[in-house]
Amino acid sequence: MELNSRIPSGPLAEKWDSHRFQSKLVNPANRRKFRIIVVGTGLAGASAAATLAELGYKVDAFCLHDSPRRAHSIAAQGGINAAKNYQNDGDSVFRLFYDTIKGGDFRAREANVYRLAQVSTEIIDQCVAQGVPFAREYGGTLANRSFGGAQVSRTFYARGQTGQQLLLGAYSALSRQINSGGVSMYNRREMMDVVIVDGRARGIVVRNMITGAIESHSADAVLLCTGGYGNAYFLSTNAMASNVTAAWRACKRGAAFANPSFVQIHPTCIPVHGDYQSKLTLMSESLRNDGRVWVPKNKEDKRPPAQIPEEDRDYYLESKYPSFGNLVPRDVASRNAKEQCDLGKGVGSTGLAVYLDFGDAIKRDGEDVILRKYGNLFQMYEKITDSNPMVEPMMIYPAVHYTMGGLWVDYNLMTTVPGLFALGECNFSDHGANRLGASALMQGLADGYFVISTSIGNYFGSETISPVSSTDPAFKEVENDVDTRLQKLLQNSSGGPAGKVTVDDVHKEVGRLLWDNCGMSRNRQGLEHALEELPKIRDKFWSSVYVPGAGEDINQSLEKAGRVADFLEFGEFMIRDALSREESCGCHLREESQTEENEALRDDDNYSHVSVWEFKGDDQAPEMHKEPLVFENVTPSQRSYK
Amino acid sequence: MSSIDLTLKIWRQKNNDSLGDFETYILRDISTDMSFLEMIDVLNEQLTREGKDPVAFDHDCREGICGMCGAVVDGVAHGPDRETTLCQLHMRKFKSGDTIVIEPFRSIAFPIKKDLMVDRSALDRIIQAGGYVSVNTGGTVDGNSIPIGTETAELAMDAAACIGCGACVASCPNSAAMLFTGAKISQLSLLPQGLPERKERARSMVAQMDKEGFGYCSNEKECEAVCPKGISIRNIARMNREFLRSLLLGE
Amino acid sequence: MWFVSFIKTSIGKKLVMAASGFLLLSFLAIHAFGNAAIYMGSKYFQIYADFLHGFPVLVLIFGVGLLVIFIAHVGVGLLLFFEKRKTASRYEVQTRVVENTFASRTMPYTGAWIFIFLIIHVFAFNIGKPEGVQISMLVQQYFSGFFYSLFYIISFIALAIHLNHGFWSMLQTFGLNHPRYNTLISALTIAVPVIFLVIFGGIPIYFMTGGAAGY
Numbered sequence A: 001m002e003l004n005s006r007i008p009s010g011p012l013a014e015k016w017d018s019h020r021f022q023s024k025l026v027n028p029a030n031r032r033k034f035r036i037i038v039v040g041t042g043l044a045g046a047s048a049a050a051t052l053a054e055l056g057y058k059v060d061a062f063c064l065h066d067s068p069r070r071a072h073s074i075a076a077q078g079g080i081n082a083a084k085n086y087q088n089d090g091d092s093v094f095r096l097f098y099d100t101i102k103g104g105d106f107r108a109r110e111a112n113v114y115r116l117a118q119v120s121t122e123i124i125d126q127c128v129a130q131g132v133p134f135a136r137e138y139g140g141t142l143a144n145r146s147f148g149g150a151q152v153s154r155t156f157y158a159r160g161q162t163g164q165q166l167l168l169g170a171y172s173a174l175s176r177q178i179n180s181g182g183v184s185m186y187n188r189r190e191m192m193d194v195v196i197v198d199g200r201a202r203g204i205v206v207r208n209m210i211t212g213a214i215e216s217h218s219a220d221a222v223l224l225c226t227g228g229y230g231n232a233y234f235l236s237t238n239a240m241a242s243n244v245t246a247a248w249r250a251c252k253r254g255a256a257f258a259n260p261s262f263v264q265i266h267p268t269c270i271p272v273h274g275d276y277q278s279k280l281t282l283m284s285e286s287l288r289n290d291g292r293v294w295v296p297k298n299k300e301d302k303r304p305p306a307q308i309p310e311e312d313r314d315y316y317l318e319s320k321y322p323s324f325g326n327l328v329p330r331d332v333a334s335r336n337a338k339e340q341c342d343l344g345k346g347v348g349s350t351g352l353a354v355y356l357d358f359g360d361a362i363k364r365d366g367e368d369v370i371l372r373k374y375g376n377l378f379q380m381y382e383k384i385t386d387s388n389p390m391v392e393p394m395m396i397y398p399a400v401h402y403t404m405g406g407l408w409v410d411y412n413l414m415t416t417v418p419g420l421f422a423l424g425e426c427n428f429s430d431h432g433a434n435r436l437g438a439s440a441l442m443q444g445l446a447d448g449y450f451v452i453s454t455s456i457g458n459y460f461g462s463e464t465i466s467p468v469s470s471t472d473p474a475f476k477e478v479e480n481d482v483d484t485r486l487q488k489l490l491q492n493s494s495g496g497p498a499g500k501v502t503v504d505d506v507h508k509e510v511g512r513l514l515w516d517n518c519g520m521s522r523n524r525q526g527l528e529h530a531l532e533e534l535p536k537i538r539d540k541f542w543s544s545v546y547v548p549g550a551g552e553d554i555n556q557s558l559e560k561a562g563r564v565a566d567f568l569e570f571g572e573f574m575i576r577d578a579l580s581r582e583e584s585c586g587c588h589l590r591e592e593s594q595t596e597e598n599e600a601l602r603d604d605d606n607y608s609h610v611s612v613w614e615f616k617g618d619d620q621a622p623e624m625h626k627e628p629l630v631f632e633n634v635t636p637s638q639r640s641y642k
Numbered sequence B: 001m002s003s004i005d006l007t008l009k010i011w012r013q014k015n016n017d018s019l020g021d022f023e024t025y026i027l028r029d030i031s032t033d034m035s036f037l038e039m040i041d042v043l044n045e046q047l048t049r050e051g052k053d054p055v056a057f058d059h060d061c062r063e064g065i066c067g068m069c070g071a072v073v074d075g076v077a078h079g080p081d082r083e084t085t086l087c088q089l090h091m092r093k094f095k096s097g098d099t100i101v102i103e104p105f106r107s108i109a110f111p112i113k114k115d116l117m118v119d120r121s122a123l124d125r126i127i128q129a130g131g132y133v134s135v136n137t138g139g140t141v142d143g144n145s146i147p148i149g150t151e152t153a154e155l156a157m158d159a160a161a162c163i164g165c166g167a168c169v170a171s172c173p174n175s176a177a178m179l180f181t182g183a184k185i186s187q188l189s190l191l192p193q194g195l196p197e198r199k200e201r202a203r204s205m206v207a208q209m210d211k212e213g214f215g216y217c218s219n220e221k222e223c224e225a226v227c228p229k230g231i232s233i234r235n236i237a238r239m240n241r242e243f244l245r246s247l248l249l250g251e
Numbered sequence C: 001m002w003f004v005s006f007i008k009t010s011i012g013k014k015l016v017m018a019a020s021g022f023l024l025l026s027f028l029a030i031h032a033f034g035n036a037a038i039y040m041g042s043k044y045f046q047i048y049a050d051f052l053h054g055f056p057v058l059v060l061i062f063g064v065g066l067l068v069i070f071i072a073h074v075g076v077g078l079l080l081f082f083e084k085r086k087t088a089s090r091y092e093v094q095t096r097v098v099e100n101t102f103a104s105r106t107m108p109y110t111g112a113w114i115f116i117f118l119i120i121h122v123f124a125f126n127i128g129k130p131e132g133v134q135i136s137m138l139v140q141q142y143f144s145g146f147f148y149s150l151f152y153i154i155s156f157i158a159l160a161i162h163l164n165h166g167f168w169s170m171l172q173t174f175g176l177n178h179p180r181y182n183t184l185i186s187a188l189t190i191a192v193p194v195i196f197l198v199i200f201g202g203i204p205i206y207f208m209t210g211g212a213a214g215y
């Protein structure tokens, strides 16, 4: 497999400009002759579908939900970054670029990240023009906050609902195109496979989730905007339907997968409280601006928090990282929380939680100020846990949150399959080994509003794409594959449930395996163990999973089963990737690679590359390729938050 | 943490063409820390293990923001807790021995797909009729060149907070979508970006709303009361004003 | 026609209700003002009535206009009433989160009562008016009957109840809902009906209690 990242030559700051100039264009009158499939209507998908339709292409958009507006992007709370430097605090395109590269622990491409920082400012303008109600200052200008430990205030926000407002903006643009006929919207369709004709992506096969019908759709290019795969762990902050299916099916058809083990664990989530738990709820990172993280010094100390005096509390982040304190990056905060709990100092009924205490902040700023800042987060917390953070410290624990890994794409966002593009969280492109807060929304919209139109024009302009219809035998063949697989998922149903396992049973089991061995900190032994266990779980799934109902009907169990089956296959990629990366970097600690002070130790000599995995067949180990990372404009430094 | 025993009466309906009916289920040892949907998860696991068809229901984020979940619980859309979606409703609001009646969001405009799952695409079509600012990607002015006072920004955000769950429709004696439509029209009529199209927008969105079969408003205020985002009927007044404006001043 | 298509919409119908309600309300205001002359004695009241009938064409136009407005109000009101009946009880368990005010729940019924009242009232004082009897005398004649007076009083109470919700509802339909004025509006939803009740309801009481001895 050849990996050509197609990074334009020339100075960093001019690459995007010169690339746009060198890219081929499609005559406006010819655009309507091209059909583009967009799978997913999150920030990336909705913005791409709307933008391409505005340009005159015919777009078919697909999503799992009953409405495009429900994509998981809606849940983002904190905000979106942009290098506007409205606050005059020294921000610039280069600084956003630098922070993102450094935050990603020098495992991302310079050119991609620089472009992201460049278009970030246009994103804000675009969203404002659509009527996104960003927070404002008294004078009417846009408000900013500092987010996720950034030294400048460059995060734009709309209360705690930034993702929702941005998505509704993109959804409104999409709705306008649906109304004008530029986009045909297909709701409640689950993409089951990509169809490749003559080496190019030419369509998809979907399951109609209402009728169970298997449908083929053909096009001249296919865009996957299907989000992240955090749900491989069963418990995550992702929405229930988030999945790897679309990306994984593409991978099995030849699209290489990059850095599958790069998973971000968010430090401030509401802890698990029972095995019936279906998902974890994120509490915005901004809470760490005022909350102090602590555990009892003594692990036998089971007193309620209010009765633990100051001298018996261990504010471990403040003591270990005096200059950043509670604002250390996500990975550091998460890892330390886990460490404290592993030491037996965790709090709460499960011992898997640490305190986030607002007591001092309330004393310092008064109840009013704290309530104004965090009131709705506190309310949400109280709704779930029945405890009021104004009175009792919050309890938090890390949870799987975001996947930096994704389909490998070149500078044009094209995967290793010509005509198949990946946008948003489902590609790997911009965040390296760790994503900065408020940068995922930025990336999704950058890809959809500003990058993909150039790539698509260039692709259509430079290749001759012969017409294909969905009656082509290639589609029939894939339809058959899809059908066979669905039948296989239902194969155990006839004998009734006795002695069988449910989909959730298996999902929990694989989730646990990944969390324990392929989570925030990993070691060879655990990963090898996981690699042995995973096929056993997979076998159990296929031999004894019980999926009620039929295929020709609404069948939510069948939908879940299909997704879990894909996690079971894909999990192996994650584990192998983790195993092969014998360095600590970004979000994960490789236990064999630590400094003397037990901090993560990156190994630039051996691992300054993207690990790109190629699927080789169901019974074969995948093959790893390396895309070397070249740093010409920044010097990789060891992160230090001491 | 404590646990409770419950009797559930749930609406079961195979598809839009078939007739539905209530089924009764008994659940034991439900932790009061569970969310309502986790309680249905438990029921579904139980049904699956018994070889029965699990209850179909829509859900996704389980954080109260995607607007996908929703059912009428004991006659109230999203259940007894105020400003709460069904996924954020917790079982501590119920007592052991309670019988809970669970029905889908009903409206002529929301055909039932299966059990508690309904088709709310009518709401999408209302947005498609004009719930946007007609601006193409690119070529926009700098964000700060459109100053918007905090009060206006806050009011617009109040309206924009709508999650499109359809509880307003489900709870309205007339199955009106006034709160939903009013919220979107309000957001865009408060902000300067929305003004150029305001007359056309009010007219076409209201027309679409009627076409979908939603009812009129008789000021029952039930929508506002069940709205998980606390959206005020002031937005309906604003929509009425916008509509009147387009009636009097439109071409 | 654009106007017709507007009127057919859900909000358009409500606007018909509100606009006709407003016009009826305006009529009531004028009517109340005129009738207040009763409290000044039969002479003045008769002067007022004669003055009014000095413009027969105007009275006719007013009357017909009023009838049209009234029919529109009643017609659309009935339409909305039946529409609601179709959808209101679609759940097994019916629970109201906000208990509707009595006034709002009974709008069609108070409306119907007013309707019946108006038929009787118009018949008595206009269509069925005996020849040669002065209107000021007629009033006295009618209101000396206890049940007749009681019927009027009950009707005015019904009207007040109707207006208690109707006034707020009308403003909401016209889009007048603003936190700064909402206290004023809620005060008016009481004040306006009460004023009508006092002026109109006062008339039969005036006669019944003997307050009109010198009439």
Ligand SMILES: Cc1cc2nc3c(=O)[nH]c(=O)nc-3n(C[C@H](O)[C@H](O)[C@H](O)COP(=O)(O)OP(=O)(O)OC[C@H]3O[C@@H](n4cnc5c(N)ncnc54)[C@H](O)[C@@H]3O)c2cc1C
Pocket (backbone or CB within 6 Å): A039, A040, A041, A042, A043, A044, A045, A062, A063, A064, A065, A068, A070, A071, A072, A073, A074, A075, A076, A077, A078, A079, A080, A162, A163, A189, A190, A191, A192, A225, A226, A227, A228, A237, A238, A239, A242, A243, A245, A246, A282, A401, A402, A423, A424, A425, A426, A437, A438, A439, A440, A441, A442, A444
């Ligand atoms: C709780 C939470 C808070 C966050 N907060 C922030 C924040 O403050 N700032 C920030 O920058 N980022 C934040 N993020 C991250 C960010 O929200 C996501 O990374 C980003 O929104 C992903 O957008 P997307 O368009 O790539 O995918 P998604 O929004 O996940 O959309 C995926 C789409 O694909 C569709 N789809 C998926 N699979 C299929 C299939 N097989 N067939 C058909 N359709 C399919 C879905 O229906 C959906 O429309 C947060 C994430 C979470 C979980």
Ligand code: HEM
Pocket (backbone or CB within 6 Å): B217, B218, B219, C014, C017, C018, C019, C020, C021, C022, C024, C025, C028, C073, C074, C077, C078, C080, C081, C107, C108, C110, C111, C112, C114, C115, C162, C163, C165, C166, C167, C169, C170, C171, C173
């Ligand atoms: C003098 C007589 C009347 C006056 C002054 C009057 C006034 C009003 C007003 C101001 C409203 C509020 C309009 C709105 O909701 O925007 C209203 C509503 C209403 N009126 Fe009347 N009305 C009168 C007679 C009647 C009659 C005879 C009926 C007969 C059925 C009636 C039925 C209704 C109904 C059902 C509503 C409620 C509409 C709704 O809220 O959906 N009214 N009225």
Ligand code: FES
Pocket (backbone or CB within 6 Å): B058, B059, B060, B061, B062, B063, B064, B065, B066, B067, B068, B069, B070, B085, B086, B087, B088
């Ligand atoms: S599941 Fe998203 S709002 Fe309830």
